[in-house]
Amino acid sequence: MSNHEHQHVAADGLATDHAGRIRRRLLTDAEFDALPVVVGVETAATALGISRTPAYRLAKEGGCPCRVIRIAGTYLIAKADLARCLGRGSTVSPGDPAGSRS
Template sequence: MTPLSPRELDDLPCVVGIETAARALGISRTLAYKLAKEDRFPCRVIRIASTYRVPRADLERCLGVVHHDPPGDP
């Protein structure tokens, strides 16, 4: 599985599937599902019926991504 580039990470929607989160974290799909089922995924996972979703903000925090706001007008 090819990891996400920084650009791809910036383009993600507010909530992503577990497979996309796995790509961002550099882990396999199988391991991602295993960790989610065991409540050991490295960031918050939301279970909706039989699917898992990961908030982008939590994923970015887990990855140590820091966003800097552009300087505003004084």
């Protein structure tokens, strides 16, 4: 599932379709790279190019393309899994303990 196939993402994160219409703000590469090891559903939704409500519905119903971690009613997504869903390369730095779990 790649939201970037038919969109262009400008440096400010605004995604446009093939006709140049602004669709939704996505994370820039720099913003994505700066994310912590796990993120909330709203941040993952922004990265995936979907809105908040459908993202929470997918997380709750088990339809999210990324593995969802639920802790006391909070839904979290691992940055590495989000990167996989987006078709991005490794985003874990070598000194990061999560890097050893690839």
